[in-house]
Amino acid sequence: MRDNGYQNTAYAIAELIDNSLQAGATAVELLCRERREFKTKRERWTIEKIAVLDNGAGMDAETLQMALQFGNGTRLDDRSGIGRFGMGLPSASISQCKRVDVWTWQEGPAQALHSYIDLDDVAEGRQTGIADPEADPLPKEWLAAGQAIGDTGTLVVWSNLDRCMWRNGTTIINRSESIIGRMYRQFIHDGRAQLRLAAFEDPKAPRVDRFAEVNDPGYLIVPSSTPAPFDETAMFEPDGDLWEETIPVEVDGEAHEVRLRFSIAKSEARNRPDGRDAGRMDYGRHAKSNMGVSIVRATRELELDLTLIDKSDTRERWWGVEIQFPPALDEVFGVTNNKQSARNFTSVAAHLDDLLDSETETEHEIEQRLAEDEDPTAPLIEIVKAVNRRLRYLRSTIQVQRANARSNKRKTRYDSDSAEARASSATEDRKAEGKAGSSDLEEDLPDEERIKAITQELVEEEGLSEEEALDIAQDAIESHTKYIFTRYEGEGSSFFSVKSKAGEILIRVNTLHPAYENLIEVLDEIPEDGEPAEELLERLIRARRGIMLLLMAWARFEDETQNADERRRLQDARNSWGTVALKFLENN
Numbered sequence: 001m002r003d004n005g006y007q008n009t010a011y012a013i014a015e016l017i018d019n020s021l022q023a024g025a026t027a028v029e030l031l032c033r034e035r036r037e038f039k040t041k042r043e044r045w046t047i048e049k050i051a052v053l054d055n056g057a058g059m060d061a062e063t064l065q066m067a068l069q070f071g072n073g074t075r076l077d078d079r080s081g082i083g084r085f086g087m088g089l090p091s092a093s094i095s096q097c098k099r100v101d102v103w104t105w106q107e108g109p110a111q112a113l114h115s116y117i118d119l120d121d122v123a124e125g126r127q128t129g130i131a132d133p134e135a136d137p138l139p140k141e142w143l144a145a146g147q148a149i150g151d152t153g154t155l156v157v158w159s160n161l162d163r164c165m166w167r168n169g170t171t172i173i174n175r176s177e178s179i180i181g182r183m184y185r186q187f188i189h190d191g192r193a194q195l196r197l198a199a200f201e202d203p204k205a206p207r208v209d210r211f212a213e214v215n216d217p218g219y220l221i222v223p224s225s226t227p228a229p230f231d232e233t234a235m236f237e238p239d240g241d242l243w244e245e246t247i248p249v250e251v252d253g254e255a256h257e258v259r260l261r262f263s264i265a266k267s268e269a270r271n272r273p274d275g276r277d278a279g280r281m282d283y284g285r286h287a288k289s290n291m292g293v294s295i296v297r298a299t300r301e302l303e304l305d306l307t308l309i310d311k312s313d314t315r316e317r318w319w320g321v322e323i324q325f326p327p328a329l330d331e332v333f334g335v336t337n338n339k340q341s342a343r344n345f346t347s348v349a350a351h352l353d354d355l356l357d358s359e360t361e362t363e364h365e366i367e368q369r370l371a372e373d374e375d376p377t378a379p380l381i382e383i384v385k386a387v388n389r390r391l392r393y394l395r396s397t398i399q400v401q402r403a404n405a406r407s408n409k410r411k412t413r414y415d416s417d418s419a420e421a422r423a424s425s426a427t428e429d430r431k432a433e434g435k436a437g438s439s440d441l442e443e444d445l446p447d448e449e450r451i452k453a454i455t456q457e458l459v460e461e462e463g464l465s466e467e468e469a470l471d472i473a474q475d476a477i478e479s480h481t482k483y484i485f486t487r488y489e490g491e492g493s494s495f496f497s498v499k500s501k502a503g504e505i506l507i508r509v510n511t512l513h514p515a516y517e518n519l520i521e522v523l524d525e526i527p528e529d530g531e532p533a534e535e536l537l538e539r540l541i542r543a544r545r546g547i548m549l550l551l552m553a554w555a556r557f558e559d560e561t562q563n564a565d566e567r568r569r570l571q572d573a574r575n576s577w578g579t580v581a582l583k584f585l586e587n588n
Contacts, residue, residue, distance in 0.1 A: 001070065002163070006095045009050075009165045010176035011340055014183055015092035016052040016156050018300065018339065019067075021184070021193055023056030027148030030176065032169030032199040033141070034207070045168040045199075045207075050096070051142060051157045058106040058152040061133040064115055068102065068130045089156065091338065094119060098160035106152050109138035120160075145203035147196060169199025173208050178289065181215035181225055186299040188214050189221050217290035217304060218263045218320030227282035235283060236263040236320055239394060245386060249329055249379040258325045258383055262390050264397060265318035267465050279314050287317040293349075293387065294322040295342045297330070303341050307349040308384075308391060319394040321387055332376045348380040352388075355381065396489045399511050399521075400463075424482040426584045439482075439500030447477050450502035454484070457501045462486045462508070476504055487511050518546035 006012040013030060020028045031051040037044045059067060070090050093100035098119040105112040114136035121127035142155055158164075166172045180195060187193045200206035213225040219236035226235055238244075239262040247258045265287075270278045278284045291311075292304030309316045323345075325333060334344030348355065355377065356363045370378035431440065442450070451473045458469035464486075476484055483505050490510040499506045509516055554574070561567045 001091060002094050006092060006338060007340060008175070009096055009172060010179040011338075012092040012096050013050070013052065013176055014180065015088035015338065017180065017184065017195070019088055020052065020054035020056050020154065021187060021300075023054065023058070023154065025054035025056035025153070025193060027055045027194050027196070029053040029146055029148055029196040029198065030173065030180075031142070031145050032172050032208075033145070033203075034169045034199055034201050036201055045170065045201075047161060047164060047166070047168050047172060049157055049159045050161065050164070050172065051145075051155060053142065053146045053148065053153065053155045055148045055150040055153045058154055059104040059113070060106065061113055064102060064104050064113055064133045065130050068100075068115055068117055088338075090117060093117070093156070093158055096161060096163050097158035098162055099158070101157045101159070102154065103136065103138050103142075103157075104154040105138070108151050109143065109149055109153070112136055112138045112155075141203055145198065145200060145206075148194075170208050173197045173199055177212055178215050178225065181212045182217060182290070182294075182304075183301045184212070185214045185216050185221060185224075185301070186296075188212060189216075215290070216320075217292065217294045218261060218322050219265070219287070219290075220263055220320070226286055230269065230283050235265060235269045235287070236318075237266050238262070239264045239319075239390070239397075245390075247379070247383055247386060249325075249332060251328060251332065254328070256326050256328050258323065258329065258379075260383070260386060260390075261320075261322040261324070262394065263320040264394055267468070270318060270398075271468075279317065284317065288314075290320075291316050294320070295333070295345065296322055296324045297333075297335060297339070297342075298327050299324075300339075302335065302339055305342070305346055305349065307346050308387065315395065315398045318398050319391070321391065323383065323387070332379060334376070344376055345380055345384070348377055349384050349387075352381065352384050393489075396511060400487045400489055418481075420481045420483045420485070421479070423584050424480065427482050430580070430583060437500075437505075439503055439505050441503075442500070443503035445502060450504070451477050453502040454504055457506070458484075458486065462488065483507060485509065487516075515546060515550060518542055519550070 006015075017028050017030075029052070031053060032047055033049040033051070034045045035048050037046055067089050089102075090100070094117065099116065101114065101116040103109075103112040103114050112135070113133040115131045115133045117130065118127055138149070138155060142157070143149065146155075164172070166175055177197060180197075181188065184193065184195060188195065195212040197208065197210055197212055198206045199208040214221050214223065215225045219226060219230070220234050220238065222230075222234050223232050225231070243262050245260040245262075247260065248255050249258055250256075269283070272278055272281075279288070290304065291309055292306045293308055295302045295305050308321075327335075332344065333342035334347070335342055356366055358366055361369070367378055367381055370381070427437075431437075445453075451470070454473035454476065455466070455469040458464045458472060459466055462469070464472070472484060475481075482503075484507070486506060486508050488508045488510060489512055493513070495510055495513045495515045497508045497510075499508065509520060511521075558567060558570050558574075561570060
């Protein structure tokens with residue numbers, strides 16, 4: 001029973017907090033009593049006891065004895081809150097310590113009842129059952145340490161901490177704070193509960209004393225623990241008007257809702273005006289620690305599921321996905337009795353392709369069969385597919401956002417040696433030779449009108465912010481460059497498209513086309529200091545291979561054209577394009 005699978009001390013503490021909140025507590029305190037030691041003339045702090053104190057409803061003698069029994073409790077069939085399994089208090093406690101003491105009161109702490117489990121006594125036969133609760137006033141040290149002691153409440157104290165992962169109170173609080181702030185973010189944000197964290201040797205002068213802050217992996221809730229400047233301002237934004245999706249799931253003839261929420265980093269979070277890498281900022285590192293799909297049961301997070309993320313891709317930190325479901329769907333999601341994971345969801349997410357792989361059935365037929373068999377996998381397939389669809393969109397949006405930021409960053413500092421400048425110069429030479437373009441007709445419009453039209457185009461069609469679009473438009477007009485590159489997400493086979501606007505030629509590159517990944521993105525990365533030479537060489541090899549494949553694709557395109565007239569037109573187009581390319585590239 002001691003090896004019940006709690007990830008660490010913080011998750012075991014969360015079980016006690018669950019009990020407090022289920023008992024109606026509005027204030028819960030994590031209290032760490034330490035002792036100071038001097039070893040080799042160095043001061044060290046060692047944890048002695050961990051306690052969770054609340055101002056909840058308290059328990060009577062019968063309920064206290066039940067609470068310390070494994071698999072017993074008053075909420076075994078209660079689907080209305082975050083409790084239910086009857087395992088939390090005893091299993092969480094003995095996963096960390098050999099002795100757990102509980103004081104609980106309903107008429108003031110002086111009238112408290114006390115009981116305990118001591119594993120040494122159990123092992124030596126001195127304790128063969130849960131001790132009958134006895135009247136025992138709340139100990140003075142905890143009366144002094146607590147700030148939320150009311151007429152009703154409960155105190156759980158762990159001692160003889162032989163399995164605690166961290167060795168002092170400060171570390172326990174620092175490591176637990178982000179987990180607790182994430183698990184109970186909705187309780188903190190709604191004001192339903194305050195969670196105090198304190199470590200002390202002298203309870204009247206704690207070394208650490210603060211309240212847990214919201215830690216929202218979707219980065220929509222503020223204020224929060226996110227580092228500045230996103231502690232008071234949301235770092236992410238809802239992913240469009242349809243950022244929330246509801247999927248009905250039926251159990252025993254009753255319908256329940258699973259709510260999916262999607263968020264994405266704001267442009268100003270990822271694209272810093274000073275050009276620094278947002279991922280290396282404090283808030284970027286904070287986002288990295290919150291990667292994953294947040295599985296939320298009854299407004300309390302179970303876990304951040306990592307099944308659907310690519311840990312090697314740094315862009316994964318810039319999206320948020322939250323799945324909310326009620327306790328009535330515990331069996332569907334496969335909630336473990338320690339409330340640390342949703343096993344069925346993880347399994348379906350990891351093996352979705354295998355589940356839907358059949359030579360004799362369509363995906364729809366497979367899902368229909370599973371539903372008829374009342375297999376809990378059936379509704380989870382729909383949920384995982386919905387999440388995967390949105391993740392594809394979120395990832396491509398982040399890719400476009402990143403690519404446009406790099407391109408725009410270069411454009412806002414005019415470079416006479418840039419590709420845009422060289423192409424513009426070559427264009428002027430062709431115009432002098434009498435080679436006019438349709439976009440040239442609008443070059444004589446007033447600069448203000450051209451800037452306004454280009455800005456509007458980039459905002460409405462490319463999805464850029466007003467500020468970004470205005471910077472690009474002003475730079476293009478003021479520097480007399482003819483070409484503007486943008487990125488877009490396209491489902492078709494086109495690698496790029498061309499459009500003229502207010503005298504400019506807009507080239508829109510499709511980020512979903514393989515040519516983008518193998519030609520542009522692979523060379524678009526600015527090498528970081530100390531990047532291995534073999535990685536740089538690999539980029540060049542990929543780019544060279546990509547160019548050769550593009551040329552071979554065109555060759556095959558001509559070869560497959562059976563109509564002689566059509567083939568001649570393609571050859572003429574190739575020759576004409578080659579003439580223009582010669583002019584653009586001859587001085588490169």
